[in-house]
Every structure is written in C-alpha cells, then in structure tokens.
Amino acid sequence: MTALHAFRDEADVLGHVASRWTEEQWTRPTRCAPWSVRELFAHVRVALAWLPGMLDAPAPAVADISAAAYYRPDHRFSPAADVARIRRAQEHARGLDVRDFRGFTAGLADRCAAEPPGRMVRTRHGDAMLLDDFLATRVVELAVHGLDLADAVDQPAWLTPSAADVVLRLLFGRPAAELPGPPDQLLRQATGRAPRGTELDRLGLTPLTLS
Template sequence: MPPAPRKPRPRSYDPAKVRTAVTAQLVHVREAVAGLDEAQLALPARSGERTVRELIADIAAGVDLVARLIEEPAPPARKITAVEWVIADHRAETAARTEITRGAAEAAPDTAPEALLAAVADRFAALAAATPPDRLLAAPGGAVRLDDFLVTRCVELVVRTGDLAAALGAGIRYDRQALANATRLLADALAAKAPGGSVEVRIPPFAVVQCVAGPRHTRGTPPNVVETDPLTWLRLATGRADWATALDAAEISASGERADLSAELPLVE
C-alpha cells in the first residue's frame, strides 16, 4: 500500500504585516469608490447578483466582522485554521455576513461608501492592533485564532476588489502583501484539499505547492506542473474563472498527464 500523502506544513504569517495589508487594501478600495455617482453605485456586480453599492457594503462587512468578533466573548476551544476556513467554513461566514450587510444598509441607508469604508478601517485598526494574535474568535464556522482570521480577510478583500474592478470597468490597485497572503492561503488550501506530490503548482512570485495523490518527484523538473499568475489563480480558486477558459486563453500553463486541476476548483465561491 502506498504511503498516505504528507500534509503540508502550516504556513506562518506575521500578524502585524497582515493587519497592515488589510488596512492598505481598504485604502485602495476607498480610493476607487470615492466620487462614484448613483448610476455607478447601481451597476450590477458579479452577474447581477448585487449592485456595486451592495458589494461595497459587503467588503466593509467582511472587514468589520473582525471587530465584531473581537467584541464578543472568546469561545472555549480552537476548532478551525485559516486553511480550513477556505475549504469548508467560509460558507457559514458568507451567510452571517449577509445579515451584517443588510443590517448596516438599513441602519445607515444614505451613508456614502467612502465614509462607510473609512469608519470600518478605523475600527479595525484600533481593535485588531490591541488584541493578542492568539485570541480566539467565535467565527461563524467555528472558533479561530485572530491571526488566522486576519489572513482570511486578505482573501476576502482581494477577491472582492477584483469583483469591484470588474463591475466598474476600472483598475484598482492591489496591496502586494495582501495579494501575496491571499495567493498563499488559497494555494495551501488546494494542497490540503488534494494532498499529494504528483503536481507542482507555481504562482510566481508568491507561492509554490505540491498537490494531488500519485508519484512524487524528488529531483529535477517535476513531470506535472501548473503555473499561473496570482490574479488568475485567485479567480480560479474562487469560481470567478473556469479552468478550461483560462487554459484556452493561455492564462495557465499545464504540462503532464496529471496537470488538470479542474476537479479541485473552485475552492471557495
């Protein structure tokens, strides 16, 4: 019987740098929404599922969830990691955040998006910096350390920044550290979801992981290699792009008989 695939070693993140990355990405989003008129705020986002105004409120709610959870009593035990959040528990958060977004809209229907994001950024900066990184949060999917949850905010922010850019038809800047954190976390989630060493996934300059059960290479060029850029990877991992279309557009290079990850993607939606 072949040995069981080895679990990837958990990646560590510097909480201070993650906090800075979240704040920096919020600044980029605020700059993008400053001065939007009502017609632009009413534009559809993500296949018409919501408007730009609603998407901005959701971006704010995703970050403000950190402060909300810090203000709640700590749960008794740790249950999930950042990678586990990606694989399974983001769905519970999505449902909970929908209620937060709706409540915020009802409480302040005329709040300008830029002002909403500024208030959220200030609250996040104050509470996250004053809270120990190992503090447990009662997240919707289960108890999670603050430092792990902060990394998931990079995924949420960067992915929804892409949604906002697509809806507005305009470029929005990405903080390099936020983009790196999001890329690495989703790459690690792929390695955890499909453990193994037969395929090497390269997302330069931020991540390289091995995944998919099968023969493991130990030296030289791997027989199965997938390579793409960070933004394409984020779209694939979150269902914003599909494997076949990205492959046809040469946004992915895939070599080797096992280098087809379509069965493993998306990781989150």
C-alpha cells in the first residue's frame, strides 16, 4: 500500500468515528497529557495542516531525510517545542469542528495525488523529504494517535490495513502480514502504549521519537 492510500484511508475512518463521539467523550483525558480528546484530535489536524504550505513552497533539489529519520530525537522534541506543540493544539481545539475533517483530509489527499512522482518537500523543521516519506509520517500520526483516541473514548482500535502496512514497514521493514500478532497490538508495543514484548528486538524494531 502507498503512503497516500494509507493517509486517505486512516484519515477518513478517523473522521467517521469522531463524528459519532458525544460531548462527554470529547472532554475525556488522553494518555497524551495534558490533552483532552478534543485537544489531541486538534493536534492531529494541525499535524496534517502543514501540507498545503509545504506544497506551495519551492521543492528542494535533493531529499536528505527519510521517514524514520524524521523522528530523530533533536530540537523538535525539546521541552520548548513540546510546550509550543501543546499550546498550538489547545488553541486549535477551541474552534474545532469535526464535521469538516473528512473533507479537509480528502482535499489534502487529492492535492498530493496531483503531484508528480518523486515530488520533494521541505518540512517546517527544515528537512528535505520525498513527499511520499512525509506522507508516511502523517500516517504515523494518524495511526498512533488513533490508538490514543480509541482508548480514551473506549472504542476498539480502527487501525486500517493500509495504515498498518505503512507504519509497520517503517518500524520493522516488513508489512503487517509478515509480522506476528494483531497489527494494533504490535504498534502499541512498539510505541510504548503497551508492555514491550521480547520479540520486538528480534523483529528488528526501528524506534521512533514521538510526541
């Protein structure tokens, strides 16, 4: 599955399930303290909303950062960056309207689909990346925080097969079908959302620094 396909699938299902949450569910705390469900959802939307500006900007000549390297533990995960990330999500949560999420993400996917093969972009952190690799990082955001949101609202995980393949390939170099156990449980273990099994090192886990 391509990153664009996975992005489209995972964003659409998140928008669908979120449209059915009650006001009480939106106010619940999440494991991503201090964010509520509404604030974490707003964080995900913000993480996707960088795309149009990146596509409007001039493309770099060479891509020098992979999807896995994007999650390296540098200044983007510093205490100051975390504070800014938290505040940004809280600000966006105040005007959040979940009803536009599916249309918003479908529009992003359509715009990315119109880009030529090998399109490169520069992230807000200054990384030069292939658009496909950056889309893979957006699938990580959708999939991992999708688990956080599902747990907070007491729903089963909705991880889509296409997103599972993209994220597990990034973490283990192999698609979900070649890995043991349910994909959502493996993703939970690999990202510290469940006790880590001894098999993760044997499977060749590539750790990611996540917000």
